[in-house]
Amino acid sequence: MKFTTIRWNEADRTCTLLDQTRLPGEVVYETYRDYREMETAIKTLKVRGAPAIGVAAAFGVVLGVQDSRAGSYAAFKEELNTVVAVLAATRPTAVNLFWALERMRRVADENAANGIEAVKTVLTREALAIRAEDEAMCRHIGIHGAVLIETGQTVLTHCNAGALATAGTGTALSVIYQAHREGKNIRVFADETRPVLQGARLTAWELVQEGIDVTLICDNMAAQVMKEGKIDCVVVGADRIAANGDVANKIGTYGVAVLARAHDIPVYVAAPSTTIDMTIRTGVSIPIEERHASEVTEGLGRRTAPDGVRVYNPAFDVTPAAYVSAIVTERGVARFPYDKSLAALMSG
Amino acid sequence: MKFTTIRWNEADRTCTLLDQTRLPGEVVYETYRDYREMETAIKTLKVRGAPAIGVAAAFGVVLGVQDSRAGSYAAFKEELNTVVAVLAATRPTAVNLFWALERMRRVADENAANGIEAVKTVLTREALAIRAEDEAMCRHIGIHGAVLIETGQTVLTHCNAGALATAGTGTALSVIYQAHREGKNIRVFADETRPVLQGARLTAWELVQEGIDVTLICDNMAAQVMKEGKIDCVVVGADRIAANGDVANKIGTYGVAVLARAHDIPVYVAAPSTTIDMTIRTGVSIPIEERHASEVTEGLGRRTAPDGVRVYNPAFDVTPAAYVSAIVTERGVARFPYDKSLAALMSG
Numbered sequence: 001m002k003f004t005t006i007r008w009n010e011a012d013r014t015c016t017l018l019d020q021t022r023l024p025g026e027v028v029y030e031t032y033r034d035y036r037e038m039e040t041a042i043k044t045l046k047v048r049g050a051p052a053i054g055v056a057a058a059f060g061v062v063l064g065v066q067d068s069r070a071g072s073y074a075a076f077k078e079e080l081n082t083v084v085a086v087l088a089a090t091r092p093t094a095v096n097l098f099w100a101l102e103r104m105r106r107v108a109d110e111n112a113a114n115g116i117e118a119v120k121t122v123l124t125r126e127a128l129a130i131r132a133e134d135e136a137m138c139r140h141i142g143i144h145g146a147v148l149i150e151t152g153q154t155v156l157t158h159c160n161a162g163a164l165a166t167a168g169t170g171t172a173l174s175v176i177y178q179a180h181r182e183g184k185n186i187r188v189f190a191d192e193t194r195p196v197l198q199g200a201r202l203t204a205w206e207l208v209q210e211g212i213d214v215t216l217i218c219d220n221m222a223a224q225v226m227k228e229g230k231i232d233c234v235v236v237g238a239d240r241i242a243a244n245g246d247v248a249n250k251i252g253t254y255g256v257a258v259l260a261r262a263h264d265i266p267v268y269v270a271a272p273s274t275t276i277d278m279t280i281r282t283g284v285s286i287p288i289e290e291r292h293a294s295e296v297t298e299g300l301g302r303r304t305a306p307d308g309v310r311v312y313n314p315a316f317d318v319t320p321a322a323y324v325s326a327i328v329t330e331r332g333v334a335r336f337p338y339d340k341s342l343a344a345l346m347s348g
Numbered sequence: 349m350k351f352t353t354i355r356w357n358e359a360d361r362t363c364t365l366l367d368q369t370r371l372p373g374e375v376v377y378e379t380y381r382d383y384r385e386m387e388t389a390i391k392t393l394k395v396r397g398a399p400a401i402g403v404a405a406a407f408g409v410v411l412g413v414q415d416s417r418a419g420s421y422a423a424f425k426e427e428l429n430t431v432v433a434v435l436a437a438t439r440p441t442a443v444n445l446f447w448a449l450e451r452m453r454r455v456a457d458e459n460a461a462n463g464i465e466a467v468k469t470v471l472t473r474e475a476l477a478i479r480a481e482d483e484a485m486c487r488h489i490g491i492h493g494a495v496l497i498e499t500g501q502t503v504l505t506h507c508n509a510g511a512l513a514t515a516g517t518g519t520a521l522s523v524i525y526q527a528h529r530e531g532k533n534i535r536v537f538a539d540e541t542r543p544v545l546q547g548a549r550l551t552a553w554e555l556v557q558e559g560i561d562v563t564l565i566c567d568n569m570a571a572q573v574m575k576e577g578k579i580d581c582v583v584v585g586a587d588r589i590a591a592n593g594d595v596a597n598k599i600g601t602y603g604v605a606v607l608a609r610a611h612d613i614p615v616y617v618a619a620p621s622t623t624i625d626m627t628i629r630t631g632v633s634i635p636i637e638e639r640h641a642s643e644v645t646e647g648l649g650r651r652t653a654p655d656g657v658r659v660y661n662p663a664f665d666v667t668p669a670a671y672v673s674a675i676v677t678e679r680g681v682a683r684f685p686y687d688k689s690l691a692a693l694m695s696g
Contacts, residue, residue: 024654158568189660192644194542194566197652200645205654215658218542218644220506220567220600224665227602252568254575255607262606296540296566297548301650304545306372306553310563312537317572 001163002209006055015059019046024205035064042090049165050239051134054096057087058127061104076116092289093316095240095277131167137272138168140330145175145270151184153232158191159250160202161237171237171270188214195295226263234260238271245321245338246283251314257323266325273329283318291315349511350557354403363407367394372553383412390438397513398587399482402444405435406475409452424464440637441664443588443625479515485620486516488678493523493618499532501580506539507598508550509585519618520583536562543643567600574611582608586619593669593686594631605671614673621677631666639663
């Protein structure tokens, strides 16, 4: 990729993020030494996308405890728990966040006997491992997913499930990059994805960077584009997948899936297996973050709605499994009924 | 209403418009004496909405010929034809524009024998009549449509088919105003309606002005709001309706209709009978205006997409008649199959 979403700088033990709120106008990297900066970055969407949030949170844990002067492991553990709690409170929907934080906490406990400094080293190594696994995950999702796309096809995507949403080449967009790399002639339609415009600002930007033919549309044009026969399949990411295959993803995904069904267009969800939450039976149990009204009314630096108007701003929706043609993970492709296929994938 | 969309000022023979591109931030009225200003106002969406465009164009004709110094009716007629051609070229989809211009041209011809000054007087009278009929049309659409809405219901609307889209109380929103006036407790969800945000800027603004409970959502949230059981019916306007009941309206309407069908929610189209184009058998023949890419990429005064991205920006879509539960006009309510019900309505 021609950019780096998350970088760890071992020399000065800092973490660098590409500030995604400034794209596509400015390409600005920010470097953090304080985990509170990472907390803010996740909250304010400077880094976003379920896998990238997991990686960023892991580095956040490293930043949060590396300067600890705790005199005992119990005291260190208390500091660690505070850092984890602060980072866990940044976003509620993406399960990868909690998965990465839990993994960091567990590896600390497992190495407690070796002393605080050893635990610090192990935490850094674990965060780097999470990052490396994320890169490998993206690559394998691409390889499994590209099989589903034929040359000459046009893919509709929603939000950004690209390199900017991961530490690698993305999830949904990794499928497109891989198909492109295999010499398939692929075109993309990108929903702009209100209110935060991840499709216009991020997906269109990274596809243009990588030389993929991309056409931007407003979210409400997807139905018309499908009706005109322009779309062969939909590929989107996921923030959490329930055991039955219900998919929580960026608001608007459910609508796209219903429209795709009405036009006989398959919907593929591309996501790491860490997104699959086997503890949740159906999508009804997935908490949906409601974000501030100002994202809708002032989302673009200018007030676009009158004072006195109510706003409803759910950040995600849940697409029932029946609308999902396949779930593509780094472990392989699952098909309906997902109760069985996801269980097999997760235990395999 | 607490504002005036289009006003004719007999004293100085000018036409005043509420500049809708500045709403909701500023309430600015602009007064024109030159029909070229009216041409620009229609093109740049200072005035928009099918019925309002018809009324504005009629006054545009008055402005265009009132200072004519033509020596013969033939010369006057040539000037009139130029004015009509310029105004007809402003927008392609709304049939009311062509209907109003044709009506102005016909009344001129019918009165040619009385001399140029008499024709000028007749043209002013005709434009005022079109305006007055538009007000009455809105009132009657409201009365016929309000029957379809029960107290306690929540209506989803798309774009702006309100007072701002007419010279009266609107079409779709007239139904809501009338239900409200009848004491029914009505709530509205308004799609923001990208790219030009007529829902956020105009519908939300006028409903707040009139004291109606309105909640703004992004277009891609409509499916989720329907799934949550928050919507009882959809009411939208129309820019052109074919003889079979296919409805051209603001881009996104077709998607809303497909989503409504999937959630068993009725879709009502409220429009004046002048919107019904009996010369067009189906929606396939309705020309769909494609507007400039910058509406999508810089729609809010700030660049939101990268250079190098393609953009597709159809301004309208066509909803097949099968998705439309009823068409509400000032003459009454038509139901499927529309071939028969619209023909009966138009000949009645």
